[in-house]
Amino acid sequence: xxxxxxxxxxxxxxxxxxxxxxxxxxxxxxxxxxxxxxxxxxxxxxxxxxxxxxxxxxxxxxxxxxxxxxxxxxxxxxxxxxxxxxxxxxxxxxxxxxxxxxxxxxxxxxxxxxxxxxxxxxxxxxxxxxxxxxxxxxxxxxxxx
Numbered sequence: 001x002x003x004x005x006x007x008x009x010x011x012x013x014x015x016x017x018x019x020x021x022x023x024x025x026x027x028x029x030x031x032x033x034x035x036x037x038x039x040x041x042x043x044x045x046x047x048x049x050x051x052x053x054x055x056x057x058x059x060x061x062x063x064x065x066x067x068x069x070x071x072x073x074x075x076x077x078x079x080x081x082x083x084x085x086x087x088x089x090x091x092x093x094x095x096x097x098x099x100x101x102x103x104x105x106x107x108x109x110x111x112x113x114x115x116x117x118x119x120x121x122x123x124x125x126x127x128x129x130x131x132x133x134x135x136x137x138x139x140x141x142x143x144x145x
Contacts, residue, residue, distance in 0.1 A: 004135050013037060016063055021056040023049035026073055027135060034124050036067040040132060046072040069128070077137045081106060084129040088117040096143070103140025106133070110144060118144060 006014070010028040017025050017039055027040035041049045049070045050057055061068045074080040078093040085108075092109035099105055110118050119126050126142060133139030 013064060014039070017049075017060055020059045020063060021049050021051065023056075025049075027132070029131065029135075031128070031131075034067075034122075034127075036069055037064060038069045038071065038128060038132070040071050040073050040136070043073055043075075046070065071128075071132060073136065077104070077106075077133075077139075080137055081108060081129060081133060081139075081142070084132050085118055085125060088114050088125070090118070099140040101140055103134065103138050106139055106142045107145055108142060115144060 004027050006028065007030070010030060013030070014025045014028045017023070017028070023045035024042045025039045026042055029038040029040075031038060039049070048056070051059075057068050057070065071086075072083045074083060077095070081093045082090045088110065090108050090110055094107045094109075095104050096107045097105050108118070117125070120128075126144070130139065130142050133142065
């Protein structure tokens, strides 16, 4: 796992998130470009983080004033990549080599009809997967097949 460094704002957001949801967050990313805050929660804490009918996410969103996204962590690189791209269905994840910085290059297989969902508006979903993949599993690039 890559070492994750948190800013003081990210640490404050994690504390607020944990106090409002009861879920344990292991990472927080402030994505100002897409006006969202992404939390990575421990495996098994996704239901707790979301809450009944999304009630916990709504509380956090109201408290912070930004759109909130939650990703469930996994030690498995394949499962973590799938989690970052959820709800899009990823059929396969393969490590295809390394880039010039010795980071993993990942190829993902998705149905042709789901490529738009995987990429997201202006590439926001695939960028989230790349950013979190780099922070937690040393992924340099993700290619869609």
